[in-house]
Amino acid sequence: MNPPTTRLTCLRRIRPAASRIAVAMTRWMGGAALAAAATLALPPAQAATQPEAAVPAAAAPVDAAAPGSAQQPVMPPEDMRKAAEQAFWWGDFAELERLYQLALQPGPLVEEGHLMVAVFRNGAFRVFNHNPASEQYHLNLVALTQRWAREHPQSALAHMLHVRARYALAWWYRGDGYANTVSAEMWALFKQHIDAAIEHLGAHAEVSLQHSTAYSYALMLGRSAGWDRARLVALVDAGLRLAPKDFGLHQSMLTSLLPKWGGSEEAIDSYIDWAADKAGPEHGHMVYARLYNEVAGEFQQDLFTRTRAQWPRMKLGWDQLVERFPTDNNINRYALLACLARDKPVLASLLERIGNAPNLRAWGHNAGRTLDGCRRLAREPDKPQEPPAPAAPRGPVASA
Numbered sequence: 001m002n003p004p005t006t007r008l009t010c011l012r013r014i015r016p017a018a019s020r021i022a023v024a025m026t027r028w029m030g031g032a033a034l035a036a037a038a039t040l041a042l043p044p045a046q047a048a049t050q051p052e053a054a055v056p057a058a059a060a061p062v063d064a065a066a067p068g069s070a071q072q073p074v075m076p077p078e079d080m081r082k083a084a085e086q087a088f089w090w091g092d093f094a095e096l097e098r099l100y101q102l103a104l105q106p107g108p109l110v111e112e113g114h115l116m117v118a119v120f121r122n123g124a125f126r127v128f129n130h131n132p133a134s135e136q137y138h139l140n141l142v143a144l145t146q147r148w149a150r151e152h153p154q155s156a157l158a159h160m161l162h163v164r165a166r167y168a169l170a171w172w173y174r175g176d177g178y179a180n181t182v183s184a185e186m187w188a189l190f191k192q193h194i195d196a197a198i199e200h201l202g203a204h205a206e207v208s209l210q211h212s213t214a215y216s217y218a219l220m221l222g223r224s225a226g227w228d229r230a231r232l233v234a235l236v237d238a239g240l241r242l243a244p245k246d247f248g249l250h251q252s253m254l255t256s257l258l259p260k261w262g263g264s265e266e267a268i269d270s271y272i273d274w275a276a277d278k279a280g281p282e283h284g285h286m287v288y289a290r291l292y293n294e295v296a297g298e299f300q301q302d303l304f305t306r307t308r309a310q311w312p313r314m315k316l317g318w319d320q321l322v323e324r325f326p327t328d329n330n331i332n333r334y335a336l337l338a339c340l341a342r343d344k345p346v347l348a349s350l351l352e353r354i355g356n357a358p359n360l361r362a363w364g365h366n367a368g369r370t371l372d373g374c375r376r377l378a379r380e381p382d383k384p385q386e387p388p389a390p391a392a393p394r395g396p397v398a399s400a
Contacts, residue, residue, distance in 0.1 A: 074102050077110045077119045084123030093148050093158070096124075100157045109245060112325050113286060118248045121213060124161065128168040138169040142193075149200070156211045159204045163217050166197035170224065194224045212246040215239030219252040223261065232256055233271075240278065247287060250275045254294050268295055269308040286324075289317025293333055296340065297364055303340050311341040332362035339374035348378040 074080075080103060087095035103120040110116055130137065145162035152158040170193035173186045182190070198221050201208055208214040215235050222232050232253060239249045250271075257263035257271055276288035292309045299306050318334040335350035351374070360367040 073107050073110050073116055074105050077114075077116065080116060080119050081123040081126075084120050085126045088124055088127045088161075091144060093152070096161075097152075097155060097157055109325070112327050112330050113290070113321060114248065115243065115246055117213060117243070118246065121216070121248070124164070128164060133172065135169075135172060138165070138172045141165040142169055149204075153204075154207060156208045156214065159200065159208045160211065160214050160217060163197045163201045163208075163214075163221070166193045166200070167217065167220055167224070170194045170197070190224075194221060197221050198225060209238075210242065212239040212243035212249060215242075216246070216249055216252050219249065219256070223252075223256045229256070229263075229267070244279075245283065247279070247283075247290065250287065250291055251294050254291060258295065258298055260298075265299075265307050285313060285317035286320050287317070289314045289321060289337075293337060296337060300364070301340065303337075311343065314341070315343070315346065328359040329362045332359040335374065336363055336370070339370075339377060342377065344378055344380070344382070347374060351375060351378055 075083075080099065084096065084099050084103075087093075087099060100117075100120055103116040105116075107116055110119065128141070142162070142165045145158070145165040148155070148158040149162045170190045173189040173193070174182060175186070197217075201214065201218060201221070209218075215238055218235050219232055222235060236249045236253050239246060253271065254268065255261065257267045259265070272288060272291045275291060276284040279287040292303070292307070292314055295307070296303050303309055304311065314337060318330075318337065322330050322334055331350060331353060335347060335354060338347040338350060358371055360371070363370045
């Protein structure tokens with residue numbers, strides 16, 4: 001790829017800020033602003049009162065393709081993902097903005113049933129999640145995205161990327177270990193950058209919170225800040241009003257409901273039922289299947305005993321997913337879940353379809369062992385049913 005223009009600087013060469021960026025406002029004010037904006041979610045009646053030129057292009061629904069539409073995606077999803085990653089890596093904000101606006105155009109769900117804007121987010125995620133990454137790397141990202149936000153105050157993307165960069169830096173300080181392994185100094189830095197991200201998103205809510213991506217990032221921030229469940233669900237609901245098929249919002253919310261985050265099996269079950277009902281008849285079963293798939297790694301062999309997951313409904317959803325989006329990942333995940341449900345006919349059919357080319361990434365931890373165990377299950381003969389025991393005689397028994 002050719003180097004960017006001289007005005008844009010390669011990410012690796014950005015100079016760090018001379019000192020850490022201070023939090024501009026108190027946490028309470030920023031959090032209150034964000035929560036209020038999430039509750040309102042800039043409804044259409046309010047947006048219509050603004051001058052036409054002030055309404056961002058992204059205010060239009062991003063999933064307007066009719067059910068069953070043959071409309072083609074704006075570009076191949078993997079091309080979008082790679083282009084977003086490369087534009088971000090080279091500090092080319094103009095190209096990033098162009099790609100983001102392209103991703104927001106109405107079109108069909110792609111890959112495994114995602115909006116193109118979710119594919120764009122995934123491309124940006126690769127930069128935030130670069131490994132190995134140093135503190136300086138993340139500080140450079142914060143400085144770069146802060147400059148973009150200052151230079152483009154009306155760009156929702158610029159503000160959202162800055163918020164996401166703060167979040168990534170906060171978690172670099174926090175690490176992924178247990179809470180009792182984090183030092184007081186690292187906790188303070190974690191809190192500082194989570195608070196700063198919340199304040200920034202709240203301060204620019206009128207621009208940013210017309211985009212479902214902002215709500216996805218807000219969920220991540222709210223979970224990190226310890227917001228209560230009702231507040232987080234309000235963010236999901238607001239984001240879905242803007243993009244009803246941005247099902248990634250549900251996936252972000254589910255993380256907050258896992259037992260390790262203070263949630264429970266009951267909370268997960270209730271939320272998935274709500275999300276599936278909200279998705280409507282066209283997508284409800286697929287949402288149900290996909291969301292229980294999201295938590296399968298948490299419960300593993302106990303998915304169908306510790307949760308209220310109903311295999312017949314999951315099977316219906318996975319049938320629809322594999323028919324509409326027959327990716328290797330979807331087929332292999334369906335097989336894994338059929339194995340967990342001990343549905344041998346479905347499992348055997350899917351394993352035959354997979355053949356000798358499994359997608360091991362879809363089989364979770366200890367993928368080879370899990371796959372071998374599921375193959376053995378599929379080959380096991382069904383145990384013959386024992387004849388029922390004879391009924392006990394009724395009435396008095398005559399003596400011999």
